[in-house]
Amino acid sequence: MTNLPQNEANDPFVDFSDVALRYGDENGTLALSGVDLSIKKGQFAAIVGPSGCGKSSFMKLATGLCPATEGSIRVAGAPVTGPLKITGMAFQNPTLLPWRDTLRNVMLPLEIVQPHRSRLRAEYAKYVAQAKTILATVGLAGFEDKHPWMLSGGMQQRVSLCRSLIHEPQLLMLDEPFAALDAFTREELWSVLQDLWLEKQFTCILVTHDLREAAYLADVIFVMSARPGRVISTHRVDIPRPRTIESTFDPAFVEIVQKIRAEIAQVRKESKAPARPAAQEQVQ
Amino acid sequence: MKAKHRKLAEKLAPWVVIAGLFTIWQAAIFIFNPRPFILPSPALVYQSFIDYRDPIMAHALFTLTNTLIGFGLGILVGAMLGIFIGSSRLIYAGFYPLLIGINSVPKAAVVPLLVIWLGIGQPPAIATAFLLSFFPIAVNVAAGLATVEPELEDVLRSLGASKLDVLTKVSLPRSLPYFFASLKVAVTLAFVGAVISETLASNDGIGYLMLQAASQFRTSLMFAGLLVIAAMGIGTYLICAFIEVRMTGWATRKQTQVTGGG
Numbered sequence: 001m002t003n004l005p006q007n008e009a010n011d012p013f014v015d016f017s018d019v020a021l022r023y024g025d026e027n028g029t030l031a032l033s034g035v036d037l038s039i040k041k042g043q044f045a046a047i048v049g050p051s052g053c054g055k056s057s058f059m060k061l062a063t064g065l066c067p068a069t070e071g072s073i074r075v076a077g078a079p080v081t082g083p084l085k086i087t088g089m090a091f092q093n094p095t096l097l098p099w100r101d102t103l104r105n106v107m108l109p110l111e112i113v114q115p116h117r118s119r120l121r122a123e124y125a126k127y128v129a130q131a132k133t134i135l136a137t138v139g140l141a142g143f144e145d146k147h148p149w150m151l152s153g154g155m156q157q158r159v160s161l162c163r164s165l166i167h168e169p170q171l172l173m174l175d176e177p178f179a180a181l182d183a184f185t186r187e188e189l190w191s192v193l194q195d196l197w198l199e200k201q202f203t204c205i206l207v208t209h210d211l212r213e214a215a216y217l218a219d220v221i222f223v224m225s226a227r228p229g230r231v232i233s234t235h236r237v238d239i240p241r242p243r244t245i246e247s248t249f250d251p252a253f254v255e256i257v258q259k260i261r262a263e264i265a266q267v268r269k270e271s272k273a274p275a276r277p278a279a280q281e282q283v284q
Numbered sequence: 285m286k287a288k289h290r291k292l293a294e295k296l297a298p299w300v301v302i303a304g305l306f307t308i309w310q311a312a313i314f315i316f317n318p319r320p321f322i323l324p325s326p327a328l329v330y331q332s333f334i335d336y337r338d339p340i341m342a343h344a345l346f347t348l349t350n351t352l353i354g355f356g357l358g359i360l361v362g363a364m365l366g367i368f369i370g371s372s373r374l375i376y377a378g379f380y381p382l383l384i385g386i387n388s389v390p391k392a393a394v395v396p397l398l399v400i401w402l403g404i405g406q407p408p409a410i411a412t413a414f415l416l417s418f419f420p421i422a423v424n425v426a427a428g429l430a431t432v433e434p435e436l437e438d439v440l441r442s443l444g445a446s447k448l449d450v451l452t453k454v455s456l457p458r459s460l461p462y463f464f465a466s467l468k469v470a471v472t473l474a475f476v477g478a479v480i481s482e483t484l485a486s487n488d489g490i491g492y493l494m495l496q497a498a499s500q501f502r503t504s505l506m507f508a509g510l511l512v513i514a515a516m517g518i519g520t521y522l523i524c525a526f527i528e529v530r531m532t533g534w535a536t537r538k539q540t541q542v543t544g545g546g
């Protein structure tokens with residue numbers, strides 16, 4: 001799949017074993033339970049599952065923003081005990097800082113993450129050029145001095161994507177980064193992201209509701225059950241790179257998408273089944 | 285064109301209201317004809333302002349100095365206290381009731397105590413101005429820090445940022461609008477504090493002037509003093525409001541093109 005040496009490629013880069021997460025106290029929401037998965041270095045993984053199954057929670061666990069209630073999480077060979085310094089994350093909401101314009105929002109990681117942090121002042125012009133280039137690749141050239149509220153939702157999402165990439169993280173976490181975009185822009189950005197990934201070979205975890213997106217971008221797709229979420233199946237996508245929109249018409253591609261669609265339909269049905277009679281009772 | 289007219293109307297509106305108030309005042313004098321020491325006419329007030337311009341201005345300057353020194357201290361202490369209290373949930377929970385308690389004490393009742401500690405004149409006036417003005421600043425800064433969206437903090441934390449980074453890059457910029465909003469309130473309270481103290485324990489300042497004028501039933505002079513305080517209050521308020529818009533335009537979305545500092 002990836003062209004890394006065999007021994008390194010076999011070492012899991014992100015490794016979850018029997019992880020559970022409960023929000024609040026013992027009676028709080030059990031978001032994840034019994035999550036087992038491992039992602040190799042340089043791999044592109046996608047996570048799909050019904051809404052509310054704990055995908056965003058998974059992302060918070062993997063980056064160390066939130067401690068696991070049970071189980072062990074290892075990233076880059078070390079147990080995760082606090083926020084990691086090697087990640088770039090695009091959250092489900094754009095979460096841009098409203099007092100900063102687009103350019104300074106994108107450049108935020110450079111003010112935090114080493115070695116950029118200590119170089120930023122000396123090589124400011126170079127970094128600005130870099131930020132402008134990355135904004136241009138997502139179609140936002142000319143919006144550098146606009147504040148977030150002057151941008152549309154989709155534009156804000158693209159800025160957030162640029163911010164997650166600017167410092168070239170080893171582990172890129174994307175939580176539905178293309179959800180607020182039109183189909184054409186979205187497909188364009190799939191190709192942009194794939195090119196970046198092919199070039200830089202970082203490890204990437206993508207959460208998405210779009211199964212075509214998952215199959216287009218990922219090497220491996222994890223399907224999660226309804227809440228409390230756990231991985232119910234793993235699909236490898238063995239379609240050669242670089243993939244194009246034509247690849248999405250490939251019978252192998254269509255087959256994977258159909259299979260996952262059926263699985264998610266199944267878990268949604270199962271999770272709704274016991275709830276139905278109760279809901280009807282309330283109505284009557 | 286229409287938008288331009290509306291903007292002009294907005295600019296003129298306060299002047300129209302003030303002019304209207306003076307008109308009503310003058311009209312009331314014509315209709316009810318009260319004795320001048322009960323309610324002097326605007327013309328009479330203006331006359332005493334002209335007659336006593338030099339002493340009024342000297343006293344006003346004294347009050348303004350005390351107010352601004354007290355206000356400056358209030359900004360310093362209020363902001364630091366606010367950052368301290370807002371920086372942690374536990375500290376916030378522990379100190380907030382105390383702060384409310386301190387603020388509930390009528391400051392006029394504290395002035396005699398301040399006089400024992402600091403003597404009369406300028407020191408207690410500054411202290412009272414300070415006591416009244418630091419509170420809204422501290423509370424607002426603390427509230428601004430305490431209500432920072434966890435999502436914004438997560439953006440920084442996911443990059444491995446230190447606590448200090450989170451404070452300087454997210455929490456402080458985020459609470460600046462609260463800080464500047466509180467300055468407008470605090471500066472007017474600082475005037476109140478300075479004048480209270482001067483009324484009770486001073487031989488200078490507008491407060492003292494008012495007390496003297498009152499003991500001699502020179503009501504028009506009292507009104508002149510009141511109007512001078514009001515004018516100074518409005519002036520300092522406007523300065524604070526101007527700084528607020530310049531610094532935190534992003535919060536009110538008034539600024540359209542100016543790049544803001546972070």
Ligand SMILES: Nc1ncnc2c1ncn2[C@@H]1O[C@H](COP(=O)(O)OP(=O)(O)OP(=O)(O)O)[C@@H](O)[C@H]1O
Binds near residue numbers: 023030092
């Ligand atoms: N901060 C929180 N406190 C309490 N409960 C939470 C919190 N965040 C999420 N949850 C709960 O955890 C569960 C999983 O939420 P999560 O956001 O991970 O879902 P998701 O899979 O990302 O959903 P979606 O696809 O709609 O984004 C939900 O039931 C939600 O109510």
Ligand SMILES: [Mg+2]
Binds near residue numbers: 057175
């Ligand atoms: Mg989510």
